[in-house]
Amino acid sequence: MTILLALILGYLLGSVPFGLVITKLAGLGDIRAIGSGNIGATNVLRTGRKDLAAATLLLDGGKGAIAVIIAYLAGWRPEVAGAAAFLGHCFPVWLKFKGGKGVATFMGTLFALHFPAGLFAGATWLGMAYVLRYSSLSALVAAAATPFVMFAMGKPAYAVAAVVMTALIFIRHKTNIVRLLSGAEPKIGANKEEAGA
Secondary structure (H helix, E strand, O other): HHHHHEEEEEHHHHHHOOHHHHHHHHOOOHHHHHOOOOOHHHHHHOOOOHHHHHHHHHHHHHHHHHHHHHHHOOOHHHHHHHHHHHHHHHHHHHHHHOOOHHHHHHHHHHHHHHHHHHHHHHHHHHHHHHHOOOOOHHHHHHHHHHHHHHHOOHHHHHHHHHHHHHHHHHHHHHHHHHHHHOOOOOOOOOOOOOOOO
């Protein structure tokens, strides 16, 4: 029962499409009609509103963290709630299961689950992004390394949840991976369509 409650809580929190809500409230219309059609912060940034993109990033990360914290306080499985929030973001029922790529929610979930692992993932993303200038590649490398870090830190249950989220991040970034392999993926700051968050 506690696992089911954690799943429901996490999914409902994660399924709130903050990028879509924020841009509509700001009078910018439907974010799904521009750029990549994604509801994440990267696509929100294409509206030219850095403030809205930052708010989307924080809120998308925050919903994963809040799901974990509530589950922890309730005595439920926090890793289940966090993974469910991630799934809710990627497949929100309100948007016919067409959501974002989950990177921000993944990061928020990690920070709440095990802060050192969250720091590691965040630092990995920033380091890769600084050196190689590919947002999508940075996210993929950070996600791929996280389960191993969780295991090494003595958090096997959290590592399993990280494996599930990492696998889905790779699936959601399929088009980015194809572009990376072909050399067509735009770098951070390029005036081309980039991967969604």
